[in-house]
Amino acid sequence: MPYGDRMSSTRAVRTARSHERRAEILRAALEVIAERGYRGASLAAVAERVGLTQQGLLHHFPTKEALLVAVLEERDQWDAVPSSQWRLDLLGSLVEYNAMRPGIVQTFSALLGESVTEGHPAREFFTQRYVGVRESMAEVLRAEYGERLPGGLTPERAAPLLVAVLDGLQYQWLLDPEAVDMPGAVRDFLELLGGEG
Amino acid sequence: MPYGDRMSSTRAVRTARSHERRAEILRAALEVIAERGYRGASLAAVAERVGLTQQGLLHHFPTKEALLVAVLEERDQWDAVPSSQWRLDLLGSLVEYNAMRPGIVQTFSALLGESVTEGHPAREFFTQRYVGVRESMAEVLRAEYGERLPGGLTPERAAPLLVAVLDGLQYQWLLDPEAVDMPGAVRDFLELLGGEG
DNA sequence: ATTATCTATAGATCTATAGATAATGC
DNA sequence: ATTATCTATAGATCTATAGATAATGC
Numbered sequence: 001m002p003y004g005d006r007m008s009s010t011r012a013v014r015t016a017r018s019h020e021r022r023a024e025i026l027r028a029a030l031e032v033i034a035e036r037g038y039r040g041a042s043l044a045a046v047a048e049r050v051g052l053t054q055q056g057l058l059h060h061f062p063t064k065e066a067l068l069v070a071v072l073e074e075r076d077q078w079d080a081v082p083s084s085q086w087r088l089d090l091l092g093s094l095v096e097y098n099a100m101r102p103g104i105v106q107t108f109s110a111l112l113g114e115s116v117t118e119g120h121p122a123r124e125f126f127t128q129r130y131v132g133v134r135e136s137m138a139e140v141l142r143a144e145y146g147e148r149l150p151g152g153l154t155p156e157r158a159a160p161l162l163v164a165v166l167d168g169l170q171y172q173w174l175l176d177p178e179a180v181d182m183p184g185a186v187r188d189f190l191e192l193l194g195g196e197g
Numbered sequence: 198m199p200y201g202d203r204m205s206s207t208r209a210v211r212t213a214r215s216h217e218r219r220a221e222i223l224r225a226a227l228e229v230i231a232e233r234g235y236r237g238a239s240l241a242a243v244a245e246r247v248g249l250t251q252q253g254l255l256h257h258f259p260t261k262e263a264l265l266v267a268v269l270e271e272r273d274q275w276d277a278v279p280s281s282q283w284r285l286d287l288l289g290s291l292v293e294y295n296a297m298r299p300g301i302v303q304t305f306s307a308l309l310g311e312s313v314t315e316g317h318p319a320r321e322f323f324t325q326r327y328v329g330v331r332e333s334m335a336e337v338l339r340a341e342y343g344e345r346l347p348g349g350l351t352p353e354r355a356a357p358l359l360v361a362v363l364d365g366l367q368y369q370w371l372l373d374p375e376a377v378d379m380p381g382a383v384r385d386f387l388e389l390l391g392g393e394g
Numbered sequence: 395a396t397t398a399t400c401t402a403t404a405g406a407t408c409t410a411t412a413g414a415t416a417a418t419g420c
Numbered sequence: 421a422t423t424a425t426c427t428a429t430a431g432a433t434c435t436a437t438a439g440a441t442a443a444t445g446c
Contacts, residue, residue: 017444018397035315040236042434054435056399064435106313113310116303116371118232127372134369134376151348151389160369160382161389167368168361172331174313175324179331185357192348192358192389214418215423239408251409253425261409398443407434417424 022060022070024050029071034106037114038068038122065121072125075108086136088144091190095166096183102174109170134159141193150195158193165189219257219267221247226268231303234311235265235319262318269322272305283337288387292363293380299371306367331356338390347392355390362386 028049032041043064047057061067098105115122134156141155141162149158165186173182225246229238240261244254258264295302312319331353338352338359346355362383370379 021398037234037236037311037314039234040314043436044434052398053400055401055437058436059398062436110310110314112368113307113313114234116310116368117234117237117307123372130369130372131376153385153389157382157385160366160377161362161386164362164365164369164382165358166361166365168363168365169357171309171313171364172327172357172361175320175327179328180357185354185361188350188354189358192350218424240410241408249424250426252411252427255410256424259410395446396444398441400439400441402438402440404437405435408432409430410432411430412428413426414428415424415426418422420421 018060021050025052025057025060025067026071026074029067030075030107031103033068033071033110034103037110038120039114043067068121069125071107072111072122075104086140088140088190088194092183092187095169095186098170099173099182102177105170106174109167109174112167130163133163137162145194149193151193153193162189162193215257218247222249222254222257222264223268223271226264227272227304228300230265230268230307231300234307235317236311240264265318266322268304269308269319272301283333285337285341285387285391289380289384292366292383295367296370296379299374302367303371306364306371309364327360330360334359342391346390348390350390359386359390 025046028046029041031049032046035041036045042054043057044054046067047054050057057067061070111122112126114120115126117123137159138155141149141158145155148154151158153161169180169182169185173180222243225243226238228246229242232238233242239251240254241251243264244251247254254264258267308319309323311317312323314320334356335352338346338355342352345351348355350358366377366379366382370377
């Protein structure tokens with residue numbers, strides 16, 4: 001189908017360019033949100049970072065909220081945690097990796113903090129995300145330990161604690177990286193869950 | 198000293214009135230910050246809640262930042278945690294109490310989240326607060342268990358975990374109160390720290 | 395022809411200052 | 421006389437819409 005081919009290859013080029021631009025914008029948005037939060041991030045600040053005017057940016061994302069939604073959807077990175085294939089002893093390494101990317105952690109933490117306020121466009125996203133993350137964590141814990149962890153908890157009781165430790169440590173670490181050994185603390189917690197060794 | 202007396206009683210009345218007004222404003226600010234965060238909170242919204250114009254409010258607090266500082270200083274409530282007199286088994290009850298005051302928890306959590314962004318006026322406050330809270334928690338743990346907790350951790354290693362659990366659970370609970378038993382989870386964690394019983 | 399980007403601009407806000415007026419307490 | 425509050429307003433922003441112009445790819 002030459003016609004179809006021409007069409008789709010044309011489109012492919014166009015969307016490739018467009019996707020590139022969108023990706024640039026999303027990267028910039030991620031940075032600006034890390035620095036100022038979503039409410040404090042202006043479209044103009046994001047646009048400037050990719051050499052566009054604010055109105056030029058709105059060609060790619062029709063509203064500020066659409067931009068945030070795209071940022072949230074893009075970032076399965078911060079959903080890299082779960083999946084039934086996961087092994088618990090990878091968690092320490094994952095946190096070590098996060099500790100090398102303070103920007104991402106800061107964007108995530110700023111958005112999570114804002115999301116508890118009323119009418120925040122990320123609220124539903126985070127609510128659903130935590131439902132899923134708790135379930136996945138419980139699965140991972142069950143795969144590792146069965147119905148009862150060495151520490152005595154069921155996977156379902158341990159999961160929210162594990163998630164809370166990860167999130168809570170991020171705030172302490174972002175505020176005072178020198179004072180908090182985030183990966184070390186996570187490993188401490190895993191040992192606590194898993195019994196003496 | 199009749200003169201001194203008259204002076205101070207006059208002042209006492211004035212400051213009493215003024216303090217009352219300031220307290221009203223701080224309460225309103227707490228609410229508005231819970232709903233919209235600090236950056237999203239407008240002076241006009243706070244003022245309206247106490248029946249003032251925005252300019253009238255600025256008579257009591259000269260800038261928006263001064264208002265936030267006053268809010269943070271006022272709230273030793275969220276610093277009610279530490280002190281060497283504390284007993285660890287009160288923590289569950291404290292969290293139970295917090296679970297009945299979602300407004301306060303939400304204000305705290307929204308501010309903590311925002312505070313990791315650049316140039317946020319609460320950043321230094323939270324950084325210092327966590328240094329102190331970790332130290333106090335370590336002391337409390339040491340008073341209870343000595344140099345080594347039953348779970349195997351030192352007080353200094355356990356303290357950031359305990360604090361992280363408290364903060365992290367608050368976000369999960371604020372987003373989905375039905376799904377998260379915050380006081381129960383805290384008690385689970387305390388048992389984990391303290392060994393089987 | 396379509397897509398990307400720009401200029402112009404409307405319409406809301408927002409913080410903060412200046413200065414007038416009312417209320418309070420000697 | 422001091423304190424509390426108000427009106428008026430400056431000066432910045434901010435998001436979003438309308439419509440023109442440039443670039444891209446048939």
